[in-house]
Amino acid sequence: MSQTVKVTFKLNDRPVEVLVEPRELLIHTLREKLAHTGPHIGCETSHCGACTVDMNGASLKSCTILTVQCEGADILTIEGIAKNGELHALQEGFMQEHGLQCGFCTPGMITRAYRLLQEIPDPTEEEIRYWMAGNLCRCTGYQNIVKSIQYAARKLRGEPVETSHPLMGEKAAQSEMAG
Amino acid sequence: MDTVADQTERLGKLEGMGCSRKRREDPRFIQGKGNYVDDIKMPGMLFGVMVRSPYAHARIKKIDTSKAKAHPGVYAVLTAEDLKPLKLHWMPTLAGDVQAVLADEKVSFQNQEVAFVVAEDRYVAADAAELVEVEYEPLPVVIDPFKALAPDAPVIRDDLQGKDTGSHGARKHHNHIFNWEVGDRDKTERVFADAEVTVKQDMLYPRVHPCPLETCGCVASFDKIRGDLTVYITSQAPHVVRTVVGLLSTIPESKIRIISPDIGGGFGNKVGVYPGYVAAIVASIVLGRPVKWIESRQENLTTTAFARDYHMTGELAADKDGRIKALRVKVIADHGAFDACADPTKYPAGLFHVCTGSYDIPNAFVSVDGVYTNKFPGGVAYRCSFRVTEAVYLVERMIDTLALKLGIDRAEIRKRNFIRKDQFPYATPLGLEYDSGDYAPALDKVLAAMDYQGLLAEQAKKRADPDSPTLMGIGICTFTEIVGAGPSKNCDILGIGMFDSCEIRVHPDGSAIARMGTITQGQGHQTTYAQIIATETGIPASMIHTEEGDTATAPYGLGTYGSRSTPVAGAAVANASRKIREKARQIAAHLLEVAPDDLEFDLDQFRVKGVPGKAKSMKEIAWAAYNNVPPGMEHGLEAVDYYDPPNFTFPFGAYMCVLDIDRHTGETQVRRFYALDDCGTRINPMIIEGQIHGGLTEGFAVAMGQQMPYDDEGNVMGSTLMDYFVPTSMETPKWETDFTVTPSPHHPIGAKGVAESPHVGSIPCFTSAVVDAFSHLGVTHMNMPHSSYRVWQQCQALGIAN
Ligand code: FES
Ligand code: FES
Numbered sequence: 001m002s003q004t005v006k007v008t009f010k011l012n013d014r015p016v017e018v019l020v021e022p023r024e025l026l027i028h029t030l031r032e033k034l035a036h037t038g039p040h041i042g043c044e045t046s047h048c049g050a051c052t053v054d055m056n057g058a059s060l061k062s063c064t065i066l067t068v069q070c071e072g073a074d075i076l077t078i079e080g081i082a083k084n085g086e087l088h089a090l091q092e093g094f095m096q097e098h099g100l101q102c103g104f105c106t107p108g109m110i111t112r113a114y115r116l117l118q119e120i121p122d123p124t125e126e127e128i129r130y131w132m133a134g135n136l137c138r139c140t141g142y143q144n145i146v147k148s149i150q151y152a153a154r155k156l157r158g159e160p161v162e163t164s165h166p167l168m169g170e171k172a173a174q175s176e177m178a179g
Numbered sequence: 180m181d182t183v184a185d186q187t188e189r190l191g192k193l194e195g196m197g198c199s200r201k202r203r204e205d206p207r208f209i210q211g212k213g214n215y216v217d218d219i220k221m222p223g224m225l226f227g228v229m230v231r232s233p234y235a236h237a238r239i240k241k242i243d244t245s246k247a248k249a250h251p252g253v254y255a256v257l258t259a260e261d262l263k264p265l266k267l268h269w270m271p272t273l274a275g276d277v278q279a280v281l282a283d284e285k286v287s288f289q290n291q292e293v294a295f296v297v298a299e300d301r302y303v304a305a306d307a308a309e310l311v312e313v314e315y316e317p318l319p320v321v322i323d324p325f326k327a328l329a330p331d332a333p334v335i336r337d338d339l340q341g342k343d344t345g346s347h348g349a350r351k352h353h354n355h356i357f358n359w360e361v362g363d364r365d366k367t368e369r370v371f372a373d374a375e376v377t378v379k380q381d382m383l384y385p386r387v388h389p390c391p392l393e394t395c396g397c398v399a400s401f402d403k404i405r406g407d408l409t410v411y412i413t414s415q416a417p418h419v420v421r422t423v424v425g426l427l428s429t430i431p432e433s434k435i436r437i438i439s440p441d442i443g444g445g446f447g448n449k450v451g452v453y454p455g456y457v458a459a460i461v462a463s464i465v466l467g468r469p470v471k472w473i474e475s476r477q478e479n480l481t482t483t484a485f486a487r488d489y490h491m492t493g494e495l496a497a498d499k500d501g502r503i504k505a506l507r508v509k510v511i512a513d514h515g516a517f518d519a520c521a522d523p524t525k526y527p528a529g530l531f532h533v534c535t536g537s538y539d540i541p542n543a544f545v546s547v548d549g550v551y552t553n554k555f556p557g558g559v560a561y562r563c564s565f566r567v568t569e570a571v572y573l574v575e576r577m578i579d580t581l582a583l584k585l586g587i588d589r590a591e592i593r594k595r596n597f598i599r600k601d602q603f604p605y606a607t608p609l610g611l612e613y614d615s616g617d618y619a620p621a622l623d624k625v626l627a628a629m630d631y632q633g634l635l636a637e638q639a640k641k642r643a644d645p646d647s648p649t650l651m652g653i654g655i656c657t658f659t660e661i662v663g664a665g666p667s668k669n670c671d672i673l674g675i676g677m678f679d680s681c682e683i684r685v686h687p688d689g690s691a692i693a694r695m696g697t698i699t700q701g702q703g704h705q706t707t708y709a710q711i712i713a714t715e716t717g718i719p720a721s722m723i724h725t726e727e728g729d730t731a732t733a734p735y736g737l738g739t740y741g742s743r744s745t746p747v748a749g750a751a752v753a754n755a756s757r758k759i760r761e762k763a764r765q766i767a768a769h770l771l772e773v774a775p776d777d778l779e780f781d782l783d784q785f786r787v788k789g790v791p792g793k794a795k796s797m798k799e800i801a802w803a804a805y806n807n808v809p810p811g812m813e814h815g816l817e818a819v820d821y822y823d824p825p826n827f828t829f830p831f832g833a834y835m836c837v838l839d840i841d842r843h844t845g846e847t848q849v850r851r852f853y854a855l856d857d858c859g860t861r862i863n864p865m866i867i868e869g870q871i872h873g874g875l876t877e878g879f880a881v882a883m884g885q886q887m888p889y890d891d892e893g894n895v896m897g898s899t900l901m902d903y904f905v906p907t908s909m910e911t912p913k914w915e916t917d918f919t920v921t922p923s924p925h926h927p928i929g930a931k932g933v934a935e936s937p938h939v940g941s942i943p944c945f946t947s948a949v950v951d952a953f954s955h956l957g958v959t960h961m962n963m964p965h966s967s968y969r970v971w972q973q974c975q976a977l978g979i980a981n
Contacts, residue, residue: 021302023302024302028301028302031217031218032220032300036211037211037215037217037218038210038211038212039211040215040217040392040393040443041217041473042392042393042394042443042476043476043899043900044475044476045476045899045900045901047476047899047900047901048392048476048900048905050392077211078209078210078211079210079211081210082210087209087210091209091210094205094209095201095202095205095206095209096201098201098202098865098866098868098869100205100208100209100701101444101701101702101703101869101870101873102391102392102393102441102442102443102444102700102701103204103205103207103208103209103213103441103443103701104213104215104391104392104393104443104444105392106208106209107208107211110209128908129908129909130908130909132907132908133907133908133909134907135907135908136392136900136905136907137392137908138390138391138392138444138446138873138877138905139392139444139701139869139873140869140872140873140876141872141873141875141876141911141914142872142876142907142908142911143872143911143913143914144869144872145908146908164201165201165205166201166721
């Protein structure tokens, strides 16, 4: 075992400090040391995108970077996407348009789509498919993921959207527990 | 009287069958709060890593674990020698064979499990795994199942030497596992001898892997003081795992708790019991600490459960008008080094005998030989019911071949051979009884939606133009699936009948909890089971909590695979609900002081027939069940149902695909894909459509790119997501879906199951389209995958690429 190094960065707007070996990957630090198990591991070889986070305003596969490289970084994970107890439009969109099944790819998908909508608020379907190509899903066939992102884009642009999940819209107050 | 508006509002509140209820599992997943096995952390938990063989076939001369054991942070290094005293170095497979947990004297496939290193975290475990020194003596490798049957082929399974019967009868060679025959051989032979026309086609259904996004894994925790074993595991069949673990460990099942937490996709990959699970359990028992084992992607793709690898030869006998008289099939099934298929005991080739398809074929004979090779074990049903994908592929390819030979249109020849609606229930020559179907209208709907005649005209024009840069292919598939295993008289796993179960408890406030023997992996059971209960009991779905996957609380069930959740557990859910409703009727009669027969069930209440306003709601009845029941009745409102289906269910569909192939590059563009599915009664259209999208996409993956190739040394060549094709959003086509509804007559709510049909049906449809693109040039069949390279090779061979 080698020496550990102290690394500090911002995780979902909160400062964190961790001791890691220089070889430790960010995905492991997030999941094992910082109790952020939203980003998942599907390959550890940068292919699947399940581990996607947002770092300093860019999407990042967190299995592709060493934690020591994150000194001073600003990192956003799925856990930080909802703000002030309110779901992000993307989270709503995925529920409304049935954009997930097993849910394993979903945190990475939403985090990647978050970056897409920051850069292109009004993406075409072509652009959505291109931007999401680094995130694999084995369940949905992507069609409803595209729709989920389109839903979010519409909502963020202030256009009307249909919300029918009990966790969304005005019914949110009386929201039921999952299941 | 109720107004229509009032009825509609109550119906809306109920969220019963037929509505596109939004999923109740979503809130946790979209917030990153799922609970998958690798998310589980327990105090004192250690991490296990497998040491694996680089050789596909080798004798183990020596294993030196001393350096690994001396490595700081390492708690144990297990080898077969450590497992032997516990008799755990081998384990039974679900197919009646045995499999080495840790290699015992020799390895028989690349990446086979050799030693298990347990350390304080995954980094230390990986370091120490590198320190385990294994000395191998390489042996000759055989990866081709035909060569494996040569008289002088290397012996793959030394442990079976001299055993000329296996669990499925006689073995005729040292690498032979079983021969399975079904149908009337002699009669089929005679029909072929007299036939006006015959066609014959060899085809390979390549070895593929289900590749769910989450790999397999577990956390085993043995409590030394209590003697309890708890295992969190990515299992599609947790109750079966409990029984297997009980048999292996001799811990009584009452002290074993298996929990399938959230599962990141299964698709057949998570049915079996794998060496990693057993090793983690043993390590936990030995060390008295929780042990986690999680596969890497490479381990997943190369060790836990391949699918297919069927070398098939099909033959059809027909008259000149294309009416099929007989089907004959011979299969060499490559099972790898251990026979670890998850088929029902009686059926070593699964339900392959559904291979007469949607057609009224009077005579058939099938012979399947299972063979050992130096490849990893499996033979699981990748998003299909036991070997049905292979069967449907075979018959759909054969009918296309026959159409080509006779010059009959492929839609027309199907119509000439369809089993007619009035023939159901239909007994096939291979011993199955199809429950219901209405095939011709389904195909007609698709032909109309796609303007089939228009497509043919366009294609004819393209074919006539020698300068056309693209080849246009039209694919057709009219499949019949068989799901819902199964009647326990025919189907068991390790001797346990393939029933399934549901238990419902209605609480005093009118809410309810329901538990099932199945386990969702993305299918949305939490959402849809509640819809069945809502319709059947009148309790709003939002008041029903459903739970699966914990053997400590759920009733015993055989799990979720082969699309059996809706046909089997769904029926148990309906029946348990009906038991509740019947008791509720008695209570309502007591409360309303009328005879039970004077009551009628109306959405969410029982009301007195012909007396408006006199009714008791389910909410009121639930309360009364705990304080005011009729004399002699037990308190409470709950029911259990174990459902043993009288038959399988037979969903069907008609698919059409249009694609364009660039003859210079071999690149294929799917222009349109139209999928019409008939899964009987539809519980949640939104979820059905999602399942169909997913199945079609996995079908696209298999047909167009997936393959797990080997080199001659037995090295797996598709072991990462770089090499193994998983389609992204870029290449995945857009899907058009449609449906007809032909309920199952024997299922309580008429539902047949859906998630796998699109996989089963789309694969032959893609091949049909690709072959059609070349059929005017004399091509009758092309093996999958239809990757650009392989299609380009075809163009080259025909001299049409430049
Ligand atoms: S786990 Fe990082 S890309 Fe797959
Ligand atoms: S929802 Fe299962 S992998 Fe995307």
